[in-house]
Amino acid sequence: QITLKESGPTLVRPTQTLTLTCTFSGFSISTSGVGVGWIRQPPGKALEWLALIYWDDDKRYSPSLKNRLIITKGTSKNQVVFAMTDMDPVDTGTYYCAQAFVPGDTKSFYFDYWGLGTLVTVSS
Amino acid sequence: DVQMTQSPSTLSASVGDRVTITCRASQNIFGWLAWYQQKPGKAPKLLIYDTSSLDSGVPSRFSGSGSGTEFTLSISSLQPDDFATYYCQQYNSYWGTFGQGTKVDIK
Numbered sequence: 694q695i696t697l698k699e700s701g702p703t704l705v706r707p708t709q710t711l712t713l714t715c716t717f718s719g720f721s722i723s724t725s726g727v728g729v730g731w732i733r734q735p736p737g738k739a740l741e742w743l744a745l746i747y748w749d750d751d752k753r754y755s756p757s758l759k760n761r762l763i764i765t766k767g768t769s770k771n772q773v774v775f776a777m778t779d780m781d782p783v784d785t786g787t788y789y790c791a792q793a794f795v796p797g798d799t800k801s802f803y804f805d806y807w808g809l810g811t812l813v814t815v816s817s
Numbered sequence: 818d819v820q821m822t823q824s825p826s827t828l829s830a831s832v833g834d835r836v837t838i839t840c841r842a843s844q845n846i847f848g849w850l851a852w853y854q855q856k857p858g859k860a861p862k863l864l865i866y867d868t869s870s871l872d873s874g875v876p877s878r879f880s881g882s883g884s885g886t887e888f889t890l891s892i893s894s895l896q897p898d899d900f901a902t903y904y905c906q907q908y909n910s911y912w913g914t915f916g917q918g919t920k921v922d923i924k
Contacts, residue, residue, distance in 0.1 A: 730913070740853075740861065740904055742913040753911050756818060789860055796867070801908035803851040805872065807860040 695719035697729075697790050697808035705780045705815050715773045715790030715808065722766060722773065723748055728793035728802055729773040731764065734810075735786040745793055745802060746773055753800070780815045787812050819843055819907050823916035829924040836892040838919045840905035845885050849909040852881055852890045855918075856901045864903075865890065895921070 701713035715729055722729060730745035744764040745753045754762045763776040773790065788811055791804035820843040830836050840850065848868040853861040863872045865881040868888060878893040892899055900923055905916040 732913075732915075739917045740855075740906075740915040742906075742915060745913070756912060794866075796908075799909075800911050801849060802911070802913055803863065803866050803906060803908050804853075804861070804913075805863050805866075807862070810860055 695792060695806045697792060697806060699788060699790050699808045699811040701788075701811060701813070703812060703814060705813060707781055707815060707817055709780050711777045711780050711784070711813060711815075713775045713788055713790075713811065713813075714767060715775065716769075717771050717773075717790075717792065717808075720792060722746070722770065725749075726795045728795055730791050730793045730802065730804060731775045732789045732791060732804070733784075733786045734789070735783075738786070743777075744775060747795065747800060751800065782815045785813065785815045818912060819846060819910050819914050821905055821907055821914050821916040823903075823905060823919050825919060826917070827920045827922065829922055830895050831924045832895055832897060834895045834924075836895050836899075836921060838890045838903055838905075838921075840883075840888045840890070840916050842886045842888075842907055842909075846907045846909035848884055849907060850881070850883070850888050851906045851908065852879075853904045853906065854899075854901045855904065861904060892921075 697717040728747045731743040761778045792806040793802035852865040855861040869881040902920045
């Protein structure tokens with residue numbers, strides 16, 4: 694059974710860095726064809742993909758946010774860490790981590806298992 | 818960047834109706850399209866991948882079709898559990914672009 698769970702602060706001050714951890718079970722991030730990604734959703738709005746890390750440690754970032762994002766594998770082999778710098782109130786929303794399935798050589802991906810999400814509020 | 822545009826934004830329907838949602842890509846994505854269902858306060862759930870392949874456990878009343886730049890998600894007979902928001906996502910490029918969502922609500 695595959696599960697993922699996001700953890701981290703629920704309140705972040707403007708200009709601070711948000712750091713979230715995704716702890717997962719039921720799969721290995723080292724397995725070829727697997728990735729872990731982060732997606733966010735502002736209240737009442739659409740999903741927005743942010744970042745993804747692949748089994749081989751390759752990484753992809755949303756072009757519009759790439760200068761603010763970092764994704765890494767955690768010190769535990771069942772964790773992925775995500776950071777977003779210079780937080781602003783517009784970054785308020787639910788942040789999800791999800792397992793990505795990578796079907797081919799191009800390293801494109803879709804998400805087949807999702808965590809429950811964690812609501813992050815950016816406010817002073 | 819590939820842009821994904823869904824229509825309509827909101828769809829009002831009754832139980833038993835056939836429902837169709839359209840997703841258009843700004844460039845050719847071949848068949849690399851997924852659909853997700855999201856209920857209020859819940860995480861999205863994968864319904865369909867590769868345009869038309871149902872994920873495990875997804876009822877057969879859901880179907881997907883299309884190619885190139887135009888895709889559809891159909892529900893053959895809408896059930897009470899299907900009132901939700903639906904998102905498409907392209908994965909032709911390695912930026913996982915989502916559509917803006919289509920909310921299916923009760924007429």
